[in-house]
Amino acid sequence: MAFTTINKPEQYFNTLLYTGNASTNAITGVGFAPAFSWFKSRSNINSQIMFDVLRGTNGISPSGNAINYDSASDGFTSLDSDGFTFNGSGGGGGVNASSFTYVGWNWKGGTTSGVSGGTITPINYSYDATAKIAVVAYTGNGTSGATVPHGLGVKPAAMWVKNTSGSVNSWAIYNQAMTATSYLEMDVANGIASNAGRWNNTEPTTSLFSLGDSSTTNESGYNYIAYIFGEVPGFSKFNRFKGNGNADGAFIYTGFAPSMVIIKSEGGSENWHMYDNKRSTFNVRDKTLDPDQTAAEATLSGIDFLSNGFKMRTSATWGNSTSYNITYQAFAERPLVSTNGKAATAV
Numbered sequence: 001m002a003f004t005t006i007n008k009p010e011q012y013f014n015t016l017l018y019t020g021n022a023s024t025n026a027i028t029g030v031g032f033a034p035a036f037s038w039f040k041s042r043s044n045i046n047s048q049i050m051f052d053v054l055r056g057t058n059g060i061s062p063s064g065n066a067i068n069y070d071s072a073s074d075g076f077t078s079l080d081s082d083g084f085t086f087n088g089s090g091g092g093g094g095v096n097a098s099s100f101t102y103v104g105w106n107w108k109g110g111t112t113s114g115v116s117g118g119t120i121t122p123i124n125y126s127y128d129a130t131a132k133i134a135v136v137a138y139t140g141n142g143t144s145g146a147t148v149p150h151g152l153g154v155k156p157a158a159m160w161v162k163n164t165s166g167s168v169n170s171w172a173i174y175n176q177a178m179t180a181t182s183y184l185e186m187d188v189a190n191g192i193a194s195n196a197g198r199w200n201n202t203e204p205t206t207s208l209f210s211l212g213d214s215s216t217t218n219e220s221g222y223n224y225i226a227y228i229f230g231e232v233p234g235f236s237k238f239n240r241f242k243g244n245g246n247a248d249g250a251f252i253y254t255g256f257a258p259s260m261v262i263i264k265s266e267g268g269s270e271n272w273h274m275y276d277n278k279r280s281t282f283n284v285r286d287k288t289l290d291p292d293q294t295a296a297e298a299t300l301s302g303i304d305f306l307s308n309g310f311k312m313r314t315s316a317t318w319g320n321s322t323s324y325n326i327t328y329q330a331f332a333e334r335p336l337v338s339t340n341g342k343a344a345t346a347v
Contacts, residue, residue: 005130006235009332012108012131013235015260015278017042022075022089022098028082035109035126035135036227037084038062040289042279042297043101046094048289052225053079053109054124054137060162060225062186062291065170067163103279103289105260107133107227111151118147118208123223127151132230140211142220144200147208154230156204157238158329160186166222169215172198175327176231177240180210184264184327186291191324192266234335240266240327243320249312250320256332258305262291267324270317275303277333284313308336 006012010031018027020041036052049059049069057076059069075094077085084104086096095102109126120138127134132152140146150156159174171186178184181194181201197214204210209228211218218224231238237254244250260276272291279287284302289295303319304311310330312320319326 006232006332007335009235009256009259009334012128012133013259013331014106015276016083016104016106017278018102018104020086020089020096020098020100020102022096023087025086025096026080027084027086027104028080030083030104030106032106032108033081033110034079034084034106035128035133036107037079038105039095039102041095041097041100041102042289044097044296045294046097046100047294048291049074049076049095050227051076051079051084052135052227053126054135055164055225058164060164062171063294065168065187067165067168103276105276107131109133109135115149115151118149119143120146120148120211122148125151127228129153130232131235132232134226134228136226136228138224138226140218140220140222140224142213142218144197144211144213145202146200146211146218148211148226149208150204150226150228151207152228152230153206155206156209156228157231157236158229159204159209160227161198161217162225163216163219164223164225166219167215172214172216174199174204175238175240175329177238177325177327178266180204184266186272189269189271189292191268191270229329235332237330238328240325242325243312243317243322245315245320245322247313247315249314251306251311252309252328254309254330254332256309256330256335257307258310258330259333260331261303261305261310262329263303263319263326264328265318265321265324265326267321268317273300273318275305277305305333 197212200212202210
């Protein structure tokens with residue numbers, strides 16, 4: 001059993017709940033300076049919005065294919081040393097409407113130098129070499145086989161890429177369990193698809209990720225943002241599983257007690273689902289938000305978070321299908337075994 005290099009996962013990924021006030025609202029308690037944060041209203045129908053340290057007050061929506069949300073319409077001011085600040089209500093609820101309840105998922109970055117190589121030089125970037133989390137902004141060149149450096153020092157296990165200029169395009173999602181020709185789209189419920197234009201049918205390496213000539217990832221002159229994750233024992237896991245079609249569902253070993261799990265069936269037209277340990281504090285975890293939807297938080301059983309992984313508690317095809325693989329992306333609350341050999345407390 002491998003020891004983790006991260007004993008306190010909340011220093012690299014953390015979920016924070018808050019209430020909007022339609023005015024200046026400085027939220028603290030993340031525990032680190034976020035490199036990027038993902039916000040969603042729990043109580044109301046609103047678009048989900050991500051902000052990162054590279055693009056400032058320009059947001060991007062996981063639940064849509066729009067190019068940008070700007071600060072005038074989203075009520076966002078900045079990512080800070082221990083959280084984030086808002087300056088108003090935001091258009092249609094944004095991220096800070098009065099009395100609306102919200103969730104913010106936050107990932108750490110920090111290093112902004114030392115990355116080189118590839119045929120495309122990033123506009124800028126931020127990465128954390130311990131947690132293997134990177135944010136990379138780049139401009140496409142329209143050439144199949146283009147490569148971009150990421151700085152993680154390990155092969156990326158997951159990549160979320162979005163066009164932020166030019167024409168409207170869906171997200172391109174890579175998971176190491178899939179082939180490099182395959183992709184998912186975060187903003188829609190579509191199943192797995194195949195097209196070499198996204199990743200050029202080329203697996204990422206410890207220093208570079210590859211692009212085809214698709215406008216989704218590499219249109220000439222268009223700007224893109226990439227959120228990239230390497231797998232760290234005891235902190236993050238990116239893979240797929242096959243369900244058993246039973247309410248006493250499949251168990252998936254991760255090597256840690258999860259703090260968040262994102263699930264997507266690779267077949268049919270099944271929505272994405274997100275569960276975390278702050279909105280649902282005990283098993284069965286039944287408070288879900290869907291990355292591809294604007295809907296408010298729903299109660300949907302479900303999933304158990306265990307000391308060494310998670311267990312599906314539904315027979316539904318979105319989370320426990322016997323016919324299709326289900327991809328997942330999971331981040332830790334605590335490792336199963338720390339660097340000193342101490343086991344995590346069972347749940």
